[in-house]
Amino acid sequence: MSVATAAVRTTCAYCGVGCGILATPDGAGGARIEGDPDHPANSGRLCSKGAALGETLGLEDRLLAPRIAGRQAGWDEALDLIAARFRAAIDADGPDSVAIYGSGQLLTEDYYVANKLMKGFIGSANIDTNSRLCMASTVAGHRRAFGSDTVPGTYEDIELADLVILVGSNLAWCHPVLHQRLAAAREARPSMRVVVVDPRRTATCEIADLHLKLRGDADVALFNWLLAETESRGVLDAAWLAAHVDGFPAAMAAARPWDRDRTAAACDVDAADLDMLLRLWLGTERVVTVFSQGVNQSASGTDKVNAIINCHLAAGRIGRPGMGPFSVTGQPNAMGGREVGGLANMLAAHLELENPAHRAAVRDFWRAPRVADRPGLKAVDMFRAAASGRIKALWILATNPVATMPEADAVAAALEACPFVVVSDVTARTDTAARAHVLLPAAGWGEKSGTVTNSERRISRQRAFLPLPGEVRPDWQALAEVGKRLGWPEAFAWTSPADIFREHAALSARAAALGRDFDIGGLANLGDAAYEAMEPVQWPLGGPERFFTDGRFFTPDRRARMIPVDPPAAAPPDGLRLNTGRIRDQWHTMTRTGRAPRLTQHIAEPFAEIHPADAEPRGIGPADLVVLSARGRRAVLRALVTDRVAPGSIFAPMHWSRETASAGGVAALLAATADPHSGQPALKAGTIEVARYAPAWHGFAISRRRPAPEAAYWARARIARGWRVELAGEAEPDDWDAWTRAAFAAPEAELVAWGDPGRGRRRVALIEHGAVVAALFVGPEPVELSRAHLVAAFGEADAAALLAGRPGGRVRDCGRIVCACFDVGLETIVDAVATGRASTVAEIGAALRAGTGCGSCRPELATLLAPEARRRRASGR
Numbered sequence: 001m002s003v004a005t006a007a008v009r010t011t012c013a014y015c016g017v018g019c020g021i022l023a024t025p026d027g028a029g030g031a032r033i034e035g036d037p038d039h040p041a042n043s044g045r046l047c048s049k050g051a052a053l054g055e056t057l058g059l060e061d062r063l064l065a066p067r068i069a070g071r072q073a074g075w076d077e078a079l080d081l082i083a084a085r086f087r088a089a090i091d092a093d094g095p096d097s098v099a100i101y102g103s104g105q106l107l108t109e110d111y112y113v114a115n116k117l118m119k120g121f122i123g124s125a126n127i128d129t130n131s132r133l134c135m136a137s138t139v140a141g142h143r144r145a146f147g148s149d150t151v152p153g154t155y156e157d158i159e160l161a162d163l164v165i166l167v168g169s170n171l172a173w174c175h176p177v178l179h180q181r182l183a184a185a186r187e188a189r190p191s192m193r194v195v196v197v198d199p200r201r202t203a204t205c206e207i208a209d210l211h212l213k214l215r216g217d218a219d220v221a222l223f224n225w226l227l228a229e230t231e232s233r234g235v236l237d238a239a240w241l242a243a244h245v246d247g248f249p250a251a252m253a254a255a256r257p258w259d260r261d262r263t264a265a266a267c268d269v270d271a272a273d274l275d276m277l278l279r280l281w282l283g284t285e286r287v288v289t290v291f292s293q294g295v296n297q298s299a300s301g302t303d304k305v306n307a308i309i310n311c312h313l314a315a316g317r318i319g320r321p322g323m324g325p326f327s328v329t330g331q332p333n334a335m336g337g338r339e340v341g342g343l344a345n346m347l348a349a350h351l352e353l354e355n356p357a358h359r360a361a362v363r364d365f366w367r368a369p370r371v372a373d374r375p376g377l378k379a380v381d382m383f384r385a386a387a388s389g390r391i392k393a394l395w396i397l398a399t400n401p402v403a404t405m406p407e408a409d410a411v412a413a414a415l416e417a418c419p420f421v422v423v424s425d426v427t428a429r430t431d432t433a434a435r436a437h438v439l440l441p442a443a444g445w446g447e448k449s450g451t452v453t454n455s456e457r458r459i460s461r462q463r464a465f466l467p468l469p470g471e472v473r474p475d476w477q478a479l480a481e482v483g484k485r486l487g488w489p490e491a492f493a494w495t496s497p498a499d500i501f502r503e504h505a506a507l508s509a510r511a512a513a514l515g516r517d518f519d520i521g522g523l524a525n526l527g528d529a530a531y532e533a534m535e536p537v538q539w540p541l542g543g544p545e546r547f548f549t550d551g552r553f554f555t556p557d558r559r560a561r562m563i564p565v566d567p568p569a570a571a572p573p574d575g576l577r578l579n580t581g582r583i584r585d586q587w588h589t590m591t592r593t594g595r596a597p598r599l600t601q602h603i604a605e606p607f608a609e610i611h612p613a614d615a616e617p618r619g620i621g622p623a624d625l626v627v628l629s630a631r632g633r634r635a636v637l638r639a640l641v642t643d644r645v646a647p648g649s650i651f652a653p654m655h656w657s658r659e660t661a662s663a664g665g666v667a668a669l670l671a672a673t674a675d676p677h678s679g680q681p682a683l684k685a686g687t688i689e690v691a692r693y694a695p696a697w698h699g700f701a702i703s704r705r706r707p708a709p710e711a712a713y714w715a716r717a718r719i720a721r722g723w724r725v726e727l728a729g730e731a732e733p734d735d736w737d738a739w740t741r742a743a744f745a746a747p748e749a750e751l752v753a754w755g756d757p758g759r760g761r762r763r764v765a766l767i768e769h770g771a772v773v774a775a776l777f778v779g780p781e782p783v784e785l786s787r788a789h790l791v792a793a794f795g796e797a798d799a800a801a802l803l804a805g806r807p808g809g810r811v812r813d814c815g816r817i818v819c820a821c822f823d824v825g826l827e828t829i830v831d832a833v834a835t836g837r838a839s840t841v842a843e844i845g846a847a848l849r850a851g852t853g854c855g856s857c858r859p860e861l862a863t864l865l866a867p868e869a870r871r872r873r874a875s876g877r
């Protein structure tokens with residue numbers, strides 16, 4: 001490809017909002033990143049993650065050539081080997097002995113090729129993806145209610161609604177630009193109301209009129225009650241129901257037993273809060289119910305989705321502006337994956353695997369020897385099959401299941417047991433890549449070219465603006481080459497992503513002719529230049545922006561289905577409940593965001609939110625380390641004692657892996673319990689024990705080189721001039737000096753010590769050629785230092801100034817960085833509020849610039865202001 005020098009319009013690599021980006025290459029492998037003002041999803045906005053994409057480019061830790069059994073190999077050798085091993089397994093044990101595990105990070109074109117290879121030519125539906133962990137319950141719920149996996153609404157509906165109910169969605173951190181659109185709409189139209197339904201008080205609650213802090217998995221009870229009240233208070237849309245909906249009597253029979261008191265008890269919320277929700281729901285026609293992982297990642301996720309949809313169907317609040325159920329997807333291309341049928345229970349183009357006419361249409365279109373005629377193995381079962389020897393060859397693309405799947409230790413063991421594992425990724429530094437027989441160097445964001453679809457069905461181009469480095473190739477090419485080597489050269493003969501896209505679009509036209517919702521057939525004849533220039537486009541092409549405007553669904557009789565749903569029986573707790581999720585500035589297992597120093601400033605260490613009522617009896621104080629244990633596995637995290645979580649529950653983020661912490665991964669603690677309809681694991685409902693961890697020593701260090709300490713606990717993160725690392729040890733090293741030099745890869749460094757080793761405290765600078773290459777601080781309890789100051793001063797201050805651990809003279813410690821755009825720390829903000837210089841988010845912005853960049857920290861600024869706002873209200877000011 002030619003190397004771009006002007007701004008290239010592309011799409012963000014992360015969440016399902018799908019923001020448009022202008023990337024201007026700097027000619028040295030980097031790029032300036034700005035929001036695309038002309039992209040309908042974001043109109044120029046970007047959150048902290050999107051804005052920092054430029055810092056994640058570069059070739060450090062990149063996988064640049066294929067590897068076989070750890071040695072570098074050529075592409076032909078690697079592809080020949082993959083084809084041979086897949087062929088041998090298929091011949092010996094049948095098509096179901098091989099599998100592909102993909103990702104919502106794949107482009108639609110990559111996904112299409114993988115799905116065609118497995119389902120149409122190998123003849124097995126053993127292709128599943130990490131989208132199974134993300135939104136499979138939504139897919140199942142949509143299909144039960146609508147007869148198709150159709151997202152009815154658009155982002156604009158969230159702005160047009162008079163009431164937005166966010167269920168299990170920390171929009172402020174997980175879909176920040178959509179949250180900003182909601183916050184802006186609310187500010188412009190103060191009559192708009194926002195309700196958050198979430199067991200945790202998250203940053204999203206800052207714009208909420210009501211936070212229902214319900215018990216985990218009580219959502220079905222809540223929406224059943226809302227449905228029963230919809231009927232009894234006369235808010236049913238009887239004409240709509242009669243004309244367009246089946247299943248009303250059965251759904252109502254399940255809902256009616258849920259009265260106010262029973263629901264309040266099941267949800268563990270005040271009945272008065274239910275009353276407020278009910279008043280808002282009954283009195284508001286334009287309601288959008290946004291739901292996300294708190295709904296999906298549950299053993300009753302599909303029922304939760306249908307409980308929400310039931311309410312909207314009963315009230316006729318769907319298919320019109322400002323109303324409807326709205327699933328927001330976690331990944332940048334989860335929707336594209338759904339479009340190509342990249343799940344083990346779907347065919348391509350929203351066609352159905354179980355439907356003979358659909359299979360025949362796909363087989364004819366692909367001229368395929370066979371099309372899988374039954375669902376394949378979903379994620380959890382796929383890795384179990386690998387462990388038991390049923391899967392003989394497995395190809396994993398663009399995902400890190402050893403760090404993210406429940407029972408992650410069993411997934412690691414499964415890969416070790418599987419005779420042949422291929423991993424395609426941008427780096428070999430993942431917990432999964434470490435277990436591959438063949439590693440393929442994949443093109444990353446900025447290098448690959450294709451399309452992605454966001455949560456509102458908008459297809460956007462992801463364009464390359466950097467050359468492919470080394471031997472790197474896009475995933476579609478690797479998959480197609482294996483397809484050719486397996487004996488189907490004509491079916492996999494594409495020469496570009498545009499070729500694949502045209503075929504995908506043409507297949508969707510066949511699907512539409514069979515009455516399916518997904519139809520981009522109008523793009524099937526797009527020329528190469530038109531594909532290159534393609535503007536973001538929403539499907540259905542040329543149709544109404546919203547689905548179901550005409551009351552016609554995609555079931556055989558075109559009527560929607562209300563589904564009777566019951567909440568799971570509440571079991572008595574046999575431990576604390578572990579809820580896992582995301583933080584503002586990181587993405588998945590940090591293989592990309594972890595490279596950006598700006599993004600580690602906000603939170604640099606794995607943590608566990610624990611309620612004071614649970615912390616106190618266990619002797620856990622703020623900043624202590626804690627051990628979370630379950631299933632014979634343990635994680636060690638920093639305690640954050642807070643009433644944001646309810647008593648009896650713990651929240652811990654999912655981002656840390658063996659690459660970034662000694663024991664920060666929480667996926668191994670979770671049992672692989674899955675929703676019976678969708679197969680989606682319950683990633684927010686682990687049962688764990690928590691105890692204070694009392695090491696012999698604690699430490700903090702900054703280092704030029706990647707630290708690799710021999711310590712019971714460590715958590716490392718990128719900073720501008722190297723790394724920072726939190727440490728703890730169960731016994732002091734016999735030789736601290738040798739330990740220190742080894743930990744920071746500085747064998748020849750001179751050690752300059754400061755402090756009082758006799759009291760277990762050490763402050764040591766490592767000096768090479770007169771420059772400080774690392775500084776270590778050790779104490780018997782968590783070391784109190786200005787970490788933000790040390791990170792900023794590293795590389796500039798001399799050893800004595802660094803070892804002081806705090807800014808000198810009259811300079812104040814700025815505290816933990818809250819605003820990553822302008823490096824504004826917690827203490828600086830608190831000081832501005834305490835001294836009366838700022839009492840609103842806008843005033844903080846005017847005084848300090850915090851919150852005036854990407855805006856991702858604005859909810860946190862509002863949280864910081866909450867005590868001040870309460871004080872002012874109390875004093876009548």
Ligand code: SF4
Binds near residue numbers: 012014017019045048
């Ligand atoms: S909200 Fe942030 S992470 Fe999501 S697509 Fe937009 S810029 Fe990327």
